[in-house]
């Protein structure tokens with residue numbers, strides 16, 4: 114690869130776009146013919162602890178490792194730096210003589226605030242700043258209701274998205290790269306200590322995940338070939354591998370939504386339209402969540418529906434602890450929470466069931482659940498996670514009504530009838546016969562004995578009685594309704 118002697122480089126600042134494909138900032142930088150400094154900044158989180166949860170730190174380590182390896186194949190390297198972006202960039206610009214910085218836009222509120230300030234400051238110093246689209250199918254400002262406001266309801270949002278035409282086609286990875294003769298000094302990935310040490314709670318993650326752009330594309334190909342057919346009927350069953358598993362790759366931008374959208378085109382002869390449309394509608398939920406977050410930056414912190422501000426949440430540390438550890442005595446809830454521990458991921462149907470259990474059966478504030486998921490999910494996403502929790506809690510823009518309370522036993526029986534999912538993640542009740550697998554507390558003593566279960570010892574009794582919890586939740590809900 115050609116190496117440039119004149120240090121008039123362009124910094125390409127990678128953020129939630131850890132990819133070469135469909136990366137418009139990188140594409141434009143390479144097309145400019147100037148040497149490119151690929152940069153990743155580990156920015157401190159608002160609370161000073163780091164911007165990512167523990168599971169995502171694991172992912173980030175591997176993803177950055179992969180991105181660096183790919184860039185090295187082209188003759189460059191990924192520069193790593195930590196600190197506030199304005200300080201890091203000032204330092205790198207000073208040391209490299211870079212004259213421009215390109216990035217792909219991000220839409221989380223702290224990120225956009227940083228970028229807006231930075232652009233202003235850098236332009237004052239005559240540094241060229243260019244930002245590009247790529248994290249979403251459409252910019253969150255594009256779709257508007259006929260009265261010019263943002264959407265609050267998913268149905269009309271989806272129709273508007275459908276009618277808005279195809280998203281911009283993805284751009285291929287650059288073919289030609291130029292790199293500076295000397296790169297600014299880089300920190301080492303190992304020094305960031307992103308991987309868990311003792312205990313290594315992520316040791317089962319690789320059974321399910323290979324972070325990185327290459328794996329993301331393989332997963333998309335595999336899903337389109339083998340998974341998309343039947344998606345709409347099978348996607349709700351946690352025991353089947355029927356969804357794309359693209360969420361962490363999308364969360365880190367290892368693949369762009371436009372690339373995923375494009376892969377679903379031209380398949381109508383092979384894939385039933387129900388499956389195609391259903392999958393696109395799920396991608397559109399991601400768009401909708403970002404639309405909400407963009408227009409309501411407090412989405413992860415405040416109730417969208419402020420009548421929930423006076424809601425009588427309980428402080429139940431024992432209950433919260435049991436929920437986090439998959440020890441509630443409700444097998445479908447426990448299986449989900451343990452899947453989260455084992456793989457840093459949970460099936461969508463079970464996210465709804467476990468979230469509903471926390472919020473409605475235990476009456477614990479949805480924000481505690483949101484924070485737990487943020488720390489433990491490899492796909493934790495500021496928009497999808499907050500919108501998902503507000504949807505379940507009933508406090509969101511387009512939400513499931515609070516009075517619709519999932520019964521964890523019936524949900525289990527409906528979506529995991531033979532208990533295959535339960536048996537995978539709650540092995541201590543695996544020998545229980547099918548009719549009791551979702552309700553071990555109803556099983557006769559002889560049945561429990563045959564399955565080797567001693568309730569309260571080898572598997573917990575339910576930490577709350579669902580029928581009582583339901584009545585209690587409705588009472589608290591009615592109190593805020595009456596007060597409104």
Ligand SMILES: Cc1cc2nc3c(=O)[nH]c(=O)nc-3n(C[C@H](O)[C@H](O)[C@H](O)COP(=O)(O)OP(=O)(O)OC[C@H]3O[C@@H](n4cnc5c(N)ncnc54)[C@H](O)[C@@H]3O)c2cc1C
Nearest residue numbers: 356357358359360395396398399461492493494497498501
């Ligand atoms: C309480 C709760 C919390 C959630 N937290 C997150 C989160 O932090 N990150 C996250 O990516 N998703 C979150 N979701 C949405 C959903 O559970 C996951 O996107 C999905 O399970 C990912 O699996 P998949 O990639 O196989 O999905 P697929 O069914 O293959 O869907 C394809 C893609 O569409 C998007 N998508 C699918 N369903 C939804 C949805 N309901 N809302 C928004 N986008 C969706 C995702 O990007 C997903 O990768 C949450 C849902 C709930 C109920």
